[in-house]
Amino acid sequence: MEEERDVVIETVARVMIPFIQLFALYVIIHGAGGPGGGFQGGVVFASAFILYIIAFNLAGGRERFPESINTLFSSLGLYIYAGIGLLAILFSLGAVQYLNYGFIPFTTHFEENRALGMDFVEMGIGITVMAVTASIFFDLAQKERNGKEGGKGD
Amino acid sequence: MNGLRIIAIALIILLCGLFIYIAEDIPVFGDPQAPPIKAVKLFTLEAAQIMPFLDQGLVPGKLSGELVKRGFPAPLRVEKVPDTEGEWNASISKQEPHYAPEEKYYWIRREGDRINVLRYAFVVRWIEKGLKETAVPNMVTYGLADYRGYDTLGETTVIFTAGVSVILLLRRRSRL
Numbered sequence: 001m002e003e004e005r006d007v008v009i010e011t012v013a014r015v016m017i018p019f020i021q022l023f024a025l026y027v028i029i030h031g032a033g034g035p036g037g038g039f040q041g042g043v044v045f046a047s048a049f050i051l052y053i054i055a056f057n058l059a060g061g062r063e064r065f066p067e068s069i070n071t072l073f074s075s076l077g078l079y080i081y082a083g084i085g086l087l088a089i090l091f092s093l094g095a096v097q098y099l100n101y102g103f104i105p106f107t108t109h110f111e112e113n114r115a116l117g118m119d120f121v122e123m124g125i126g127i128t129v130m131a132v133t134a135s136i137f138f139d140l141a142q143k144e145r146n147g148k149e150g151g152k153g154d
Numbered sequence: 155m156n157g158l159r160i161i162a163i164a165l166i167i168l169l170c171g172l173f174i175y176i177a178e179d180i181p182v183f184g185d186p187q188a189p190p191i192k193a194v195k196l197f198t199l200e201a202a203q204i205m206p207f208l209d210q211g212l213v214p215g216k217l218s219g220e221l222v223k224r225g226f227p228a229p230l231r232v233e234k235v236p237d238t239e240g241e242w243n244a245s246i247s248k249q250e251p252h253y254a255p256e257e258k259y260y261w262i263r264r265e266g267d268r269i270n271v272l273r274y275a276f277v278v279r280w281i282e283k284g285l286k287e288t289a290v291p292n293m294v295t296y297g298l299a300d301y302r303g304y305d306t307l308g309e310t311t312v313i314f315t316a317g318v319s320v321i322l323l324l325r326r327r328s329r330l
Binding site for chain 2: 031032033034035037038071074075077078081082085092095097098099100101102103109110111112114115117118121122124125128129131132135136139140142
């Protein structure tokens with residue numbers, strides 16, 4: 001399939017994608033201290049993939065972020081979230097405190113544990129949102145292309 | 155043409171200035187004493203019956219009786235709100251792990267010869283104690299990920315389910 005290439009768009013995208021991803025990580029990590037959080041950061045990270053597909057092509061995007069890893073990531077975030085909750089059950093020793101991060105001994109301080117637990121949970125949310133948003137976009141784009149090809153075949 | 159542009163820019167600047175001037179006088183939205191933000195009114199009592207107890211820092215028996223009759227926990231301790239006249243906080247005992255077993259729960263206010271008994275909304279604890287209890291300065295984050303952690307887990311599950319649904323509907327191939 002012949003595709004038109006635009007030097008300006010490709011160059012700008014090549015420069016911007018790393019910065020978008022860095023900003024997404026910043027938003028996720030600083031969810032506790034400033035504005036931001038897992039949902040927003042995940043969507044910003046997925047927008048980097050979307051920019052890549054728009055500027056380059058779908059096949060290259062699929063090569064860099066394959067289906068298997070995408071599907072794995074979309075459940076990995078939830079596993080991290082629920083796993084932190086299960087760790088809290090294990091370490092609270094009898095007093096069943098699901099998702100009460102204070103009991104997980106990251107540090108010796110109860111409140112610091114809660115803050116760190118929140119950070120890990122935000123990372124889990126970010127991974128799931130990023131993978132699901134990218135997955136939906138890939139699927140929609142692929143469907144459109146397949147439909148066109150099917151039309152030609154008929 | 156040029157004169158028109160200059161007039162338009164001047165008008166825009168004038169409108170911006172007018173907006174800022176007016177916006178400064180708009181009061182803050184909402185009622186700071188509204189039930190979801192501050193406290194819910196439960197009932198009123200005669201001031202003469204329970205004022206002497208409150209002044210001494212004791213829990214009046216009539217107040218406890220009225221609260222228990224309505225299905226609320228009886229207060230453990232009453233203390234005056236600092237820097238106010240005729241306002242008291244009442245604490246109840248809470249079986250929460252790690253933290254002190256007392257929580258500020260009722261707000262007793264005098265109005266004339268009546269005494270209003272109010273229950274603090276959860277937001278009051280959220281605002282006043284969040285930073286101390288979670289060591290996170292962002293109020294939204296400790297609400298989202300800690301106090302309402304179950305809710306966020308459910309939201310993430312909804313997003314995951316939506317993603318899986320799209321995969322199943324749009325991806326024609328059999329493998330996931």
